[in-house]
Amino acid sequence: xxxxxxxxxxxxxxxxxxxxxxxxxxxxxxxxxxxxxxxxxxxxxxxxxxxxxxxxxxxxxxxxxxxxxxxxxxxxxxxxxxxxxxxxxxxxxxxxxxxxxxxxxxxxxxxxxxxxxxxxxxxxxxxxxxxxxxxxxxxxxxxxxxxxxxxxxxxxxxxxxxxxxxxxxxxxxxxxxxxxxxxxxxxxxxxxxxxxxxxxxxxxxxxxxxxxxxxxxxxxxxxx
Amino acid sequence: xxxxxxxxxxxxxxxxxxxxxxxxxxxxxxxxxxxxxxxxxxxxxxxxxxxxxxxxxxxxxxxxxxxxxxxxxxxxxxxxxxxxxxxxxxxxxxxxxxxxxxxxxxxxxxxxxxxxxxxxxxxxxxxxxxxxxxxxxxxxxxxxxxxxxxxxxxxxxxxxxxxxxxxxxxxxxxxxxxxxxxxxxxxxxxxxxxxxxxxxxxxxxxxxxxxxxxxxxxxxxxxx
DNA sequence: AATTCAGGTTAGTCTCGATTAACTGTGATG
DNA sequence: CATCACAGTTAATCGAGACTAACCTGAATT
Numbered sequence: 001x002x003x004x005x006x007x008x009x010x011x012x013x014x015x016x017x018x019x020x021x022x023x024x025x026x027x028x029x030x031x032x033x034x035x036x037x038x039x040x041x042x043x044x045x046x047x048x049x050x051x052x053x054x055x056x057x058x059x060x061x062x063x064x065x066x067x068x069x070x071x072x073x074x075x076x077x078x079x080x081x082x083x084x085x086x087x088x089x090x091x092x093x094x095x096x097x098x099x100x101x102x103x104x105x106x107x108x109x110x111x112x113x114x115x116x117x118x119x120x121x122x123x124x125x126x127x128x129x130x131x132x133x134x135x136x137x138x139x140x141x142x143x144x145x146x147x148x149x150x151x152x153x154x155x156x157x158x159x160x161x162x163x164x165x166x167x168x169x170x171x172x173x174x175x176x177x178x179x180x181x182x183x184x185x186x187x188x189x190x191x192x193x194x195x196x197x198x199x200x201x202x203x204x205x206x207x208x209x210x211x212x213x214x215x216x217x218x219x220x221x222x223x224x
Numbered sequence: 225x226x227x228x229x230x231x232x233x234x235x236x237x238x239x240x241x242x243x244x245x246x247x248x249x250x251x252x253x254x255x256x257x258x259x260x261x262x263x264x265x266x267x268x269x270x271x272x273x274x275x276x277x278x279x280x281x282x283x284x285x286x287x288x289x290x291x292x293x294x295x296x297x298x299x300x301x302x303x304x305x306x307x308x309x310x311x312x313x314x315x316x317x318x319x320x321x322x323x324x325x326x327x328x329x330x331x332x333x334x335x336x337x338x339x340x341x342x343x344x345x346x347x348x349x350x351x352x353x354x355x356x357x358x359x360x361x362x363x364x365x366x367x368x369x370x371x372x373x374x375x376x377x378x379x380x381x382x383x384x385x386x387x388x389x390x391x392x393x394x395x396x397x398x399x400x401x402x403x404x405x406x407x408x409x410x411x412x413x414x415x416x417x418x419x420x421x422x423x424x425x426x427x428x429x430x431x432x433x434x435x436x437x438x439x440x441x442x443x444x445x446x447x448x
Numbered sequence: 449a450a451t452t453c454a455g456g457t458t459a460g461t462c463t464c465g466a467t468t469a470a471c472t473g474t475g476a477t478g
Numbered sequence: 479c480a481t482c483a484c485a486g487t488t489a490a491t492c493g494a495g496a497c498t499a500a501c502c503t504g505a506a507t508t
Contacts (some may be wrong), residue, residue, distance in 0.1 A: 026475055030485070049359050051275040052464055064486070072484050076466070131412065132356050135273050172412060174426060178433055181409025182402045188355065189401035201396060208404055212440045213433040217469075250505060254455075278495055288456075291497070295455050300496070 034072045036062040041079050044124035046187070050080055050133040080133060081141040087126045088148035091119065095155040105162035112156060112180075113210045116183050121199045123188035132161075132185065153177070160214070167218050179210050258296045260286040261270050262310075270411070274304055274357040294317035304357060305365040311350045313370035315343065319379040329386035334381060338436045340407050344430075345423045348411035354407065377401070384438070391442050403434050 022028055040061035044053045055076055059065045073079045094115050102108035120127050137145065142211065156176040157169055183206055190198050246252055264285035268277045279300055284290045297303045318339050326332035346352050359367065379392055380400040388396065407430055413420050 024476070025484080031329060031487085049357075051273075052359065055467085056465080065395045068466075068486050110324075128499080134278065164432075169424065171429060174422075174429060175412025175433065177413035178406045178409045178430060181412070182406035182437060185402045187406070198398075200393065205395060205398060206402060209399065209437040213406060213437040216432045216436045250454080257455085279497085280495080286506075290457080290458055403489075 008030070012019070022117055030072070031055065033062060033064065035095070037069060037079065038083060039065075039074055041083055042123075042125040042129060045080065045133060046128040046183070050076075050129070050136045077138055077141070080129070081137055081144075084130055084137065084145050085141065087123070087130060088145050088152070091116075092148050092152045094119070097150050099155050099159055105159055108159045109163055109214065110211065112159060113179075113207050113214070116180065117203055117206045119209070120183050120186050121190075121203060124190065127184050128187040157206065163215075165216065171218070175214055182206070182213060183210055192220070200213075245441060252264065254296070257288065261288075261293060261303065261306060266347075266349040267308055269304065269357060270352040274300075274360045282438055295376070296445050301360065304353070305368075308348060308354055308358065309365065309372070311347070311354060311383055312369050315340075316372050316376045316379070318343070318360055319376050323379050326373070328369055329383055332383045333387055333438065334431075334435065336383060337403075337407070337438070338430050341405065341427055341430045341434070343427070344407050344410050345427060346415075348414065351408050352411040386404060388440070388442065389440075395442070399438055403438055406430070406437060407434055 021029060037058065041053075041058055044057060044061055055069050056066050058079070059067075059069050059074075066116050067070045068075075069079070073082065095112060097110055098115055102111055134142065134145065153173060156179075157172045160175060161169065161173040162166075185203055188208065189200065228252050245270065247256060261282065264284055268281060268285055279293050280301075282300060282303070283291075283293050283376075291301070293300075319336060322335045323332055323340055326335050346361065358369065369438050380403075381396045384391075384396040384399060385393065410426055410430065414426065
């Protein structure tokens, strides 16, 4: 009962601002194309890296060829930006939801871990792109994403502070980062294999490792 | 006494095959330039990513401008390849040394963790380049690096197998990868600040988190 | 001292790929 | 039904940057 999918959080791509789904046939088609482009971008960027993917490749992967991408995004960078801002926002929203809806700190921490593991196993491509191609964003987009990420980290730090009242925020922040590194390692290792197969084993393992790492005592003065 | 620097392992850049240092003044200068280029490459690539660094930038950072790089490397990719092959080889050598010189499995595991933490804190740039720009290597170089990395992982798995005789290799491999993710998270978080300052706190923390994560019991059938 | 030769330099060359221009066909709209 | 607006298309344009050519200079070597 501890490794559930934290269901209340919508795991689907969502438009940042609440946007009504276009009713007209044409508008629907456009939205589909847009999602197809984003999805293609996620897997292409993850596989080859932002710079090794041409707009031609990207368009082709979405069943459209070349400069058609400009009908949906202002440029190549904008596609990346949309991808990364969206994922950062999703993480933040999900994390806040968990934090706000789980009074017990330790339970909240468990749920945060589960949430992050689900995310890493569910969208390894986006995770990979996020920490590999971040620097291909414009300065502006970089700071936007950084702000969201910082907020997400703070959600973790706030919960961690309740679990470890004696540890200062700087160390808790480092614990959070290290834990993200641990959990997000899967996109690097579980590459392209039978994802479903490995995920079943990976999920509980990653959760237990993450919790164990997070719960470690603060560095003892004497080696005990 | 547990967080020493694993001193026997030379942490300096080393030429793969045992190469005599050139005696002639010119030869010495050339070697210096070469090292300057590699060092510049490490920090530039880490900061901006392989593709955002031009040969002009790279040369300039080493006090030489532009195509002079071709006097030392066959091309831009070759610089990256040298960097990554060297670091992979260093890790493998260091890991093997630890494994071979530490009979007690648990002690060996501790030393492996210390070694990896030292490496991550000591050469964050190279670590960062390694898992960000790997795909910019030629197919050939990729497989060379992969082979070295696989061997390094096997060193860990072999030690882990002695500590956890009941766990199968696949899971141990995943534990190792997750631990690398945890330890290597520092290049991402401890960016460009007072490195020495943070490192003093980071080292013991990362070591304890890594150990705790690695020592977790195998997934219990019942939630205990 | 004369001669090589390799590390540097600057001025091309050449390709790739992002962006833009000029058109086209077809749902939406009146 | 006539028009419009707009997703797409193909054919330029344009800049960046890796690599090459042609020369230069001074340490090594004889």
